[in-house]
Amino acid sequence: MIDIKKLEEILPSVLKPARYTGGEFGEVNKDIEQNTLRYAMCFPDVYEVGMSHMGSAILYHVVNTMDGVFAERCYCPWPDMEQAMSENDIPLYSLETKTPLSEFDMIGFNLSYEMCYTNVLAMIEMARIPLHTAERTDSMPIVIAGGGCTYNPEPLVDFIDAFVIGEGEEVLPELIALRKKHKTRQAFLDAAVRIEGVYVPSMYDVTYKDDNTIDEIVPKGDAPKTVTKRIVADFENSAFPESPIVPYLGVVHDRVTIELMRGCSRGCRFCQAGFVYRPVRERSVEKLVSQAKNSIENTGHEEVSLCSLSTGDYTDVAQLVGGLSSELTKSGVSLAVPSLRVDSFSGEYAEQLSAVRNKNLTFAPEAGTQRMRDIINKNITDEDIYEAARQAFASGVNGVKLYFMIGLPEETDEDILGIVSTVAQIRKLFYEVPKEKRKGGLRLTVSVACFVPKPHTPFQWAAQDSVETFEVKQQALRDGFRTVKGVRFNWHDAKTSILEAVFARGDRQLGAVLETAYKKGCRFDSWKELFSFSKWSEAFEENGVDTAFYAQRERELSETLPWETISSGVTKQLLADEYEQAKDMATTPDCREICTSCGLRKAGLCV
Amino acid sequence: MRIGIEFSKTGMAKYISHLDLQRAFSRAIRRSNLPVKLSQGFNPHYVVSFASALALGVASECECVEMALSEDVDTKVFLFALSNALPPGIEAKSAVRLNDKAPKLMAAMREAEYTVAFSDVDIDMINAAVCDIMGQAQITATKKSKGRIKEFDMRAMIVSLESRNDALVMRLVAAPAGSLKPDFVLDEIKKRAGEFSASVTRTKLLAHSGGKAVDLLAACSKI
Numbered sequence: 058m059i060d061i062k063k064l065e066e067i068l069p070s071v072l073k074p075a076r077y078t079g080g081e082f083g084e085v086n087k088d089i090e091q092n093t094l095r096y097a098m099c100f101p102d103v104y105e106v107g108m109s110h111m112g113s114a115i116l117y118h119v120v121n122t123m124d125g126v127f128a129e130r131c132y133c134p135w136p137d138m139e140q141a142m143s144e145n146d147i148p149l150y151s152l153e154t155k156t157p158l159s160e161f162d163m164i165g166f167n168l169s170y171e172m173c174y175t176n177v178l179a180m181i182e183m184a185r186i187p188l189h190t191a192e193r194t195d196s197m198p199i200v201i202a203g204g205g206c207t208y209n210p211e212p213l214v215d216f217i218d219a220f221v222i223g224e225g226e227e228v229l230p231e232l233i234a235l236r237k238k239h240k241t242r243q244a245f246l247d248a249a250v251r252i253e254g255v256y257v258p259s260m261y262d263v264t265y266k267d268d269n270t271i272d273e274i275v276p277k278g279d280a281p282k283t284v285t286k287r288i289v290a291d292f293e294n295s296a297f298p299e300s301p302i303v304p305y306l307g308v309v310h311d312r313v314t315i316e317l318m319r320g321c322s323r324g325c326r327f328c329q330a331g332f333v334y335r336p337v338r339e340r341s342v343e344k345l346v347s348q349a350k351n352s353i354e355n356t357g358h359e360e361v362s363l364c365s366l367s368t369g370d371y372t373d374v375a376q377l378v379g380g381l382s383s384e385l386t387k388s389g390v391s392l393a394v395p396s397l398r399v400d401s402f403s404g405e406y407a408e409q410l411s412a413v414r415n416k417n418l419t420f421a422p423e424a425g426t427q428r429m430r431d432i433i434n435k436n437i438t439d440e441d442i443y444e445a446a447r448q449a450f451a452s453g454v455n456g457v458k459l460y461f462m463i464g465l466p467e468e469t470d471e472d473i474l475g476i477v478s479t480v481a482q483i484r485k486l487f488y489e490v491p492k493e494k495r496k497g498g499l500r501l502t503v504s505v506a507c508f509v510p511k512p513h514t515p516f517q518w519a520a521q522d523s524v525e526t527f528e529v530k531q532q533a534l535r536d537g538f539r540t541v542k543g544v545r546f547n548w549h550d551a552k553t554s555i556l557e558a559v560f561a562r563g564d565r566q567l568g569a570v571l572e573t574a575y576k577k578g579c580r581f582d583s584w585k586e587l588f589s590f591s592k593w594s595e596a597f598e599e600n601g602v603d604t605a606f607y608a609q610r611e612r613e614l615s616e617t618l619p620w621e622t623i624s625s626g627v628t629k630q631l632l633a634d635e636y637e638q639a640k641d642m643a644t645t646p647d648c649r650e651i652c653t654s655c656g657l658r659k660a661g662l663c664v
Numbered sequence: 665m666r667i668g669i670e671f672s673k674t675g676m677a678k679y680i681s682h683l684d685l686q687r688a689f690s691r692a693i694r695r696s697n698l699p700v701k702l703s704q705g706f707n708p709h710y711v712v713s714f715a716s717a718l719a720l721g722v723a724s725e726c727e728c729v730e731m732a733l734s735e736d737v738d739t740k741v742f743l744f745a746l747s748n749a750l751p752p753g754i755e756a757k758s759a760v761r762l763n764d765k766a767p768k769l770m771a772a773m774r775e776a777e778y779t780v781a782f783s784d785v786d787i788d789m790i791n792a793a794v795c796d797i798m799g800q801a802q803i804t805a806t807k808k809s810k811g812r813i814k815e816f817d818m819r820a821m822i823v824s825l826e827s828r829n830d831a832l833v834m835r836l837v838a839a840p841a842g843s844l845k846p847d848f849v850l851d852e853i854k855k856r857a858g859e860f861s862a863s864v865t866r867t868k869l870l871a872h873s874g875g876k877a878v879d880l881l882a883a884c885s886k887i
């Protein structure tokens with residue numbers, strides 16, 4: 058255990074000390090015996106963010122149901138706490154038992170977004186574990202990572218011993234069981250490569266060509282040529298934490314979250330989640346209603362939210378919302394429904410929603426013209442959008458959030474201005490609803506993201522706009538929205554988006570940049586107030602690495618991509634075909650209607 | 665029915681803010697299924713009110729909260745169900761039926777007692793500082809209120825300071841019109857005795873009755 062007295066001395070002086078105390082309702086505690094395997098689940102962001110992460114809650118539950126294994130949590134200390142801990146010689150510790158992380162057998166990081174990478178490095182060093190895998194000894198914990206970013210783990214290979222690719226519910230317990238067997242690092246890693254879905258980067262040699270692109274990736278020992286993602290076989294009955302931890306602090310998603318479905322069959326060409334989380338699997342209405350009910354009873358939360366990539370695509374969505382709201386209103390619990398697609402927003406559904414007093418609606422048209430939506434394969438028409446808005450307004454909705462993206466492949470000025478006209482039209486529709494039927498004034502928020510090309514999508518070869526181009530486009534939108542009354546316009550920072558693109562499609566040469574940026578003090582890069590682009594620029598310059606090589610270069614289809622070893626089950630050929638289709642503005646139907654033979658079925662992942 | 669609960673907040677739970685504590689109680693109530701009244705309106709919440717907010721970092725043996733119930737429940741049954749639903753570190757100690765005519769706990773509050781345990785300090789230095797503080801007619805302190813800095817006489821809000829064994833027992837004003845946080849007194853002691861570290865526990869919540877300080881829950885439950 059760390060020195061609790063010292064900890065108590067610093068806690069009163071830091072922001073939100075409850076981030077660092079643990080002891081919440083529902084926290085797991087176990088007797089620690091000689092042979093208990095101790096696993097630290099690390100989330101490289103602040104407590105309130107990490108505690109809102111559904112995947113971590115599931116894995117905490119899964120690992121802690123294993124006999125002889127105890128999983129504890131750890132989040133990234135905010136800079137004030139990092140400083141206080143270093144000044145008082147307190148190492149990074151687990152919340153449950155306040156054990157220094159260096160005493161664990163295995164440490165697992167969740168990698169949900171690229172902008173958390175500097176925090177991973179900070180946490181490893183705060184745990185007093187050598188930053189580089191090569192410097193770790195047998196008495197030290199094995200450091201693993203999982204989550205969405207592991208579909209291109211290359212920028213982190215210097216620091217992480219092994220990566221779990223895909224859904225962790227089954228493979229993580231297998232890896233933990235293996236750790237119980239193998240006490241030495243090398244024996245463990247040699248055996249780990251034989252588990253499906255585990256990628257051990259030190260077992261691959263990467264060589265580069267003169268132009269800095271990859272020449273060859275060569276596996277060593279038993280390491281497979283490609284590591285294919287894992288998924289849970291039976292989603293309906295897969296583990297779901299009905300008694301999750303109830304935080305004291307107001308966290309980002311402070312509610313019960315039930316997971317309706319995994320995967321999305323739409324095939325939007327920019328969307329990594331859409332490709333890597335295939336195939337679509339749903340849970341039954343009965344199962345979900347019972348999970349919601351039990352979770353509310355166990356946690357006492359006041360709200361339930363539905364989590365999926367595209368809630369409106371859930372087969373029995375009206376029945377589900379109806380079933381949930383009748384169950385929940387009894388105990389004064391409300392229902393939140395995020396991320397809707399406009400074409401699946403039916404009138405009946407709209408009414409159900411208004412019954413649970415949801416006055417806000419989120420639409421993601423993504424692009425402002427039909428042409429552009431065809432390119433990205435967002436299969437909705439202007440009329441779909443307007444009809445959905447009409448119905449929503451008629452049912453009493455008066456808050457609308459719209460999501461768009463700029464910098465998409467083949468984009469023209471017309472596509473940018475199309476965003477403004479689409480928003481103007483939606484605004485007009487609100488005021489066409491008879492005054493007595495609409496509620497209050499319209500709150501219209503428009504968020505415009507910068508396109509980031511992601512691995513394992515049809516746009517993985519595409520070039521990203523430069524900071525300058527993004528900023529010109531953002532200015533055009535600002536000017537445009539001046540003509541539309543009452544719109545709140547938010548846009549993503551172009552510099553952050555470039556960095557995201559660099560790390561999303563980066564290779565092993567970025568490890569040094571990451572380390573330099575971390576040493577310069579970069580932390581919490583996804584937090585606007587802490588992000589320092591100048592430190593990052595210095596880090597790139599000092600390492601002689603050009604961001605444009607990773608972000609703004611259109612890659613050849615023949616190029617060996619850094620993430621070639623990792624497979625989501627979708628073939629490179631399918632992605633290349635889709636990229637061609639995009640250039641021809643040809644759309645591809647939802648794969649629940651027509652299977653496009655993306656490769657999953659062949660890989661045995663889709664039935 | 666009105667019910668008053670006394671609970672402790674110890675260990676790491678002392679770093680839970682008042683706002684977070686309120687939320688933790690609502691969730692505990694929902695988990696316990698006890699018939700606590702829900703307010704009307706768009707965002708229904710349980711009708712729960714705390715006697716006095718506790719400063720972050722201060723432990724307590726004696727926090728009080730009252731709840732309105734939609735039906736009568738035996739106080740022992742209530743205590744048992746709530747105890748089971750509360751998170752670790754927060755422990756319900758007793759439950760009493762409150763007099764319907766008594767003021768709200770919050771309105772009846774007059775004083776709070778704190779017990780301070782010191783480490784790394786010469787207790788004689790503390791005692792000397794305490795004597796000096798008690799001998800002052802007035803001690804001006806400042807606090808921020810609504811964004812502005814306000815001066816006030818903190819001496820007038822110290823009821824008593826008393827050494828007991830190696831600890832210091834402080835009685836401070838804690839009333840609807842204003843409360844003195846224990847930190848103010850500790851800072852004054854530090855000015856005189858130098859730096860030290862201390863752990864503070866709230867040990868009594870008091871109302872006034874017939875010119876005397878009396879236990880808050882007892883005062884509000886008398887018929």
Ligand code: SF4
Pocket residue numbers: 322335336337648649651652653654655656657658659663664
């Ligand atoms: S195999 Fe066919 S149905 Fe399955 S995810 Fe791929 S495209 Fe969709």
